[in-house]
Amino acid sequence: MSAKNMHINVYERNWMIFSAIMLVLFATAVSVAAFGMGIQVPAPEQRVDPRTVATDPNSPWSNPGLREVSPGRYDAYILAHAIPNWEYLPKEITVPVGSRVSFYVTSSDVQHGFNIQNTNANFMVLPGQVSKLTITFKNPGTYNFICTEYCGVGHGVMYGAIIVTP
Amino acid sequence: MAKKDKDDDEFRPTGTIAVLTIFVITLIAIWTTIYMILVGRGSTL
Amino acid sequence: MKQYQLSTGEKKFIGSHLLVAILALAVGSLFGPLQAFEHAGWDFYPYLKPFIKSYYQGLTVHGVLNALVWTTFFIMGFLTFNVTFALKRPLKNPTLNKVGFWLMVVGVVAAAIPILANEATVLFTFYPPLKANWAFYVGLTLVVVGSWVEGWGLFMTFAGWRKENPNVRSPFVAFASILTALLWQICTLGVAVEILTMLLPWSLGLIEGVDPQLARTYFWFTGHPLVYFWLLPAYISWYAMLPKQAGNGKMFSDSLARLSFWIFLVLSTPLGFHHQYVDPGVPPVWKFIHSMLTFGVFFPSMMTAFTVVASLEHAGRKQGGKGALAWIGKLNWSDPSVAAQLLAGILFFFGGIGGLTNASYNVNLVLHNTAFIPGHFHLTVATAVTLSFMGISYWLLPYLTGRKLWNPKWAVAQAWTWFIGMIIFSNAMHIVGLLGAPRRVPLGLAPYVPAEWNSRLFQVGVGGAILFVSGALYLTVMLKTALNKEKVTEEVEVPMAEAMQDPALTPDWLDRWAPWIYGSLALIVLVYGPVLFDMIKNIALTSPGFRVW
Numbered sequence: 001m002s003a004k005n006m007h008i009n010v011y012e013r014n015w016m017i018f019s020a021i022m023l024v025l026f027a028t029a030v031s032v033a034a035f036g037m038g039i040q041v042p043a044p045e046q047r048v049d050p051r052t053v054a055t056d057p058n059s060p061w062s063n064p065g066l067r068e069v070s071p072g073r074y075d076a077y078i079l080a081h082a083i084p085n086w087e088y089l090p091k092e093i094t095v096p097v098g099s100r101v102s103f104y105v106t107s108s109d110v111q112h113g114f115n116i117q118n119t120n121a122n123f124m125v126l127p128g129q130v131s132k133l134t135i136t137f138k139n140p141g142t143y144n145f146i147c148t149e150y151c152g153v154g155h156g157v158m159y160g161a162i163i164v165t166p
Numbered sequence: 167m168a169k170k171d172k173d174d175d176e177f178r179p180t181g182t183i184a185v186l187t188i189f190v191i192t193l194i195a196i197w198t199t200i201y202m203i204l205v206g207r208g209s210t211l
Numbered sequence: 212m213k214q215y216q217l218s219t220g221e222k223k224f225i226g227s228h229l230l231v232a233i234l235a236l237a238v239g240s241l242f243g244p245l246q247a248f249e250h251a252g253w254d255f256y257p258y259l260k261p262f263i264k265s266y267y268q269g270l271t272v273h274g275v276l277n278a279l280v281w282t283t284f285f286i287m288g289f290l291t292f293n294v295t296f297a298l299k300r301p302l303k304n305p306t307l308n309k310v311g312f313w314l315m316v317v318g319v320v321a322a323a324i325p326i327l328a329n330e331a332t333v334l335f336t337f338y339p340p341l342k343a344n345w346a347f348y349v350g351l352t353l354v355v356v357g358s359w360v361e362g363w364g365l366f367m368t369f370a371g372w373r374k375e376n377p378n379v380r381s382p383f384v385a386f387a388s389i390l391t392a393l394l395w396q397i398c399t400l401g402v403a404v405e406i407l408t409m410l411l412p413w414s415l416g417l418i419e420g421v422d423p424q425l426a427r428t429y430f431w432f433t434g435h436p437l438v439y440f441w442l443l444p445a446y447i448s449w450y451a452m453l454p455k456q457a458g459n460g461k462m463f464s465d466s467l468a469r470l471s472f473w474i475f476l477v478l479s480t481p482l483g484f485h486h487q488y489v490d491p492g493v494p495p496v497w498k499f500i501h502s503m504l505t506f507g508v509f510f511p512s513m514m515t516a517f518t519v520v521a522s523l524e525h526a527g528r529k530q531g532g533k534g535a536l537a538w539i540g541k542l543n544w545s546d547p548s549v550a551a552q553l554l555a556g557i558l559f560f561f562g563g564i565g566g567l568t569n570a571s572y573n574v575n576l577v578l579h580n581t582a583f584i585p586g587h588f589h590l591t592v593a594t595a596v597t598l599s600f601m602g603i604s605y606w607l608l609p610y611l612t613g614r615k616l617w618n619p620k621w622a623v624a625q626a627w628t629w630f631i632g633m634i635i636f637s638n639a640m641h642i643v644g645l646l647g648a649p650r651r652v653p654l655g656l657a658p659y660v661p662a663e664w665n666s667r668l669f670q671v672g673v674g675g676a677i678l679f680v681s682g683a684l685y686l687t688v689m690l691k692t693a694l695n696k697e698k699v700t701e702e703v704e705v706p707m708a709e710a711m712q713d714p715a716l717t718p719d720w721l722d723r724w725a726p727w728i729y730g731s732l733a734l735i736v737l738v739y740g741p742v743l744f745d746m747i748k749n750i751a752l753t754s755p756g757f758r759v760w
C-alpha cells in the first residue's frame with residue numbers, strides 16, 4: 001500500500017479550524033467559571049453506611065438540620081429518604097438573606113436528587129455518599145428544593161423549602 | 167474506480183456554509199445564554 | 212448494472228429484526244404520549260390500573276422498549292444488511308448470527324415479563340438500589356450478549372472479505388457498520404460488569420448489597436457510547452445513502468467520513484463522567500478531563516454536519532437548486548424516506564446544541580436532571596435516530612418484502628407530524644427544564660409546580676398528541692406495506708451514494724483497524740482506569756435493595 005495524502009476541501013478545512021477554535025473557547029469559558037469563579041461540581045466528601053446513617057447517634061443525619069458555624073455561615077445536614085413517605089429531613093430551613101450555606105445531603109435508601117430551584121445547587125444524592133455544595137442566598141424568598149432522580153412512586157411529591165428571610 | 171464528473175471539481179459548498187452559519191449562531195447564542203445563567207447564580211465552593 | 216442480490220433467507224433474517232423493532236416501538240410509543248398528557252393534566256393512568264399500575268411502570272415500558280429494544284433490533288438488522296450488501300457476500304456463519312438474534316429475543320421476553328408484572332419498575336437506567344426481579348437483569352444480559360454474538364458474525368464476514376481483498380479500500384458503508392458494532396462491543400463491557408458482578412447476584416440473593424456509585428460509573432461507561440451506537444447507523448444513512456435519494460448527490464468526502472467515524476470509536480467511551488458531573492463520589496479532576504474529551508467528540512459531529520450538508524447541497528444543485536438556501540427545496544421531499552431523514556437532521560442540529568450544553572462541565576449544574584434532558588434526547592434518539600430509522604424503513608421494508616410502500620403520501624405526513632410534534636414537545640421540555648422542572652416526575656400531580664410552568668406543560672401534551680398521531684401513521688404504513696398485495700416490479704434499488712473522490716485515494720491509515728482499536732482501549736484505561744481502580748478497591752456493598760413502586 002502506498003502512502004496517500006488526505007484531500008481536504010478548502011471550505012471543509014476552514015470549517016474544521018473554526019469548529020476547533022469554537023470548542024476551545026467553550027472549554028476556556030467553562031474553565032474560567034470553574035477555576036476562576038468557583039462554580040464547581042461536587043467532590044468526594046465523605047462515605048457513610050446508608051443502613052445506619054439515619055439512626056447512628058454519631059451521624060449528623062440522625063439529627064438533620066441547620067447548624068450555624070459562624071455568623072452568616074451555616075452547614076445544613078439533609079437526609080433524603082423514600083421510605084416511608086418520600087421526603088427530605090428537615091423539610092424546611094430558614095436562613096437570613098446573605099447566608100452562605102453548605103449542604104451535606106445523603107440518602108438512607110435509594111438514589112435521589114437535590115435541586116434548589118434557581119440556584120447552582122443541583123446534584124445527585126446517593127446512599128453511601130455525602131454530596132456537598134455551598135451557595136449564598138443573595139435574595140429573600142422561598143426556594144424549593146426538589147428531588148430530581150426517580151426514587152419510587154412518590155418521587156413527584158418529594159420536596160422541601162428554604163425560606164430566606166429579609 | 168468511481169467515475170469523476172467535471173462539475174464535482176467545480177462544486178463549491180457555499181450553501182453548506184450558509185446552513186452551518188445559521189447553526190453556529192444558534193449554537194453560540196443558546197450555549198452562551200445558559201452559561202450566563204450559571205455565572206449569574208454564582209460560586210458553589 | 213444489476214445490484215447485488217441478497218438471498219430470501221437473508222432478507223427474512225434482516226426483516227425479523229425489523230419486525231421485533233417495530234413491535235417494540237408500537238408498544239413503547241403508546242406510553243410516550245401518556246406521559247406527555249399527564250404533564251398537561253390529562254392523566255389516563257388511573258384508567259389503566261388493571262394493566263399498568265403507575266406512571267412509572269409506563270415510563271419504564273416506554274424507555275426500555277423505545278430506547279433499548281427498538282434501537283438495538285433495528286440497528287443490528289440494518290448493520291447486517293449493510294455489511295452483506297456492501298461487501299457483496301453472504302454472512303460467513305449465518306447460524307452464529309441467528310443464535311445472536313434469538314438470544315436477543317429471549318432476552319427481551321425475559322425482561323418484559325417482570326416489567327409487565329410491575330416487578331421491574333426501575334426505568335431504563337435501572338439505578339440500584341432500586342431492585343428489580345432477577346429476570347429483568349437476565350433479560351438485559353441476554354440482549355447485550357446476543358448483540359455481541361451478532362457482532363462477531365459481522366466481524367467474521369468482514370474478515371473473510373478482507374482476506375480475499377487484501378489491498379482494496381473497504382466500502383464505506385461496510386466499514387462504518389463494522390465500526391459501529393465494534394464500538395458496541397467495547398462500551399457494553401461497563402453494563403455487563405455492572406449486571407454480572409453486582410445486580411444479578413444481588414437480585415438472586417447471593418450478595419447482600421451493592422455500591423450505587425460504582426454501579427452508576429459502570430452504567431455510564433456504556434451509557435454514553437450507547438448514544439453513538441444509536442446515532443452512527445443514522446449517520447451511515449445520512450452520509451452514504453441520503454445524498455443519493457435526495458437528488459443523486461455524491462458523498463462529499465470519503466476520507467473525512469472515515470476519519471470522523473474513527474474519532475467516534477476512540478472518543479465516545481472515555482467520557483462517561485459527563486453524565487456524572489454532579490455525582491458525589493467522582494473526583495472533579497476526572498470529571499473535568501472527561502468534559503474536555505466531550506468537547507473533542509463534538510468535533511467529528513461538526514465534521515459530519517459539514518460533509519452531510521455538502522453532500523445534500525451537491526444533490527440539490529444537481530436538481531437545479533440555486534441560492535444560498537433555496538437548493539434545499541429542490542431535494543426530493545416527496546420521497547418519505549428523504550423527508551423523514553432531512554427533518555430528523557434538522558432537529559439534530561438542536562439536539563447537538565442541547566447536548567453540548569449539558570455536557571459542558573459546570574453548565575450541567577443548570578440542567579442536570581431537569582426536563583431539559585428528556586427534551587434533549589427526544590431530539591437525538593427519538594428524532595435524529597428514530598425518525599431516520601423510520602425513513603430508512605420506508606425503502607428497506609419494500610426492499611426486503613418485495614411489496615410496495617403503502618401510500619407514500621401518508622408516510623410523508625408521518626415524517627412531518629413527527630417533526631412538528633417533536634418541536635412543540637421538545638421546545639416546551641427544554642424551557643420548562645430551564646425554569647427548574649425536574650425530569651421523571653408526573654408534573655401534572657406534583658405539589659410544587661409554579662404557575663409559570665403551566666403553559667409549557669400544556670404544550671408538552673399538545674406535542675405528545677401530535678406524536679401519537681404520527682406514531683399511529685407509521686405503524687399503519689408499516690403494517691399496510693407488509694400486507695400490501697401490490698408487489699414492486701423490480702427489486703427496490705438500494706440507495707448508495709458514490710464518493711466524490713475515488714475512495715481508493717483515501718489514505719491507508721484510515722482503513723486499518725489495529726492502531727485505532729489499541730488507541731481507544733489505551734485511552735479508556737487512561738481516563739477510566741485510575742477512578743475505577745480506586746472505586747473497586749474501596750467498594751462498599753452496603754446498599755440493600757428496595758422496591759418502592
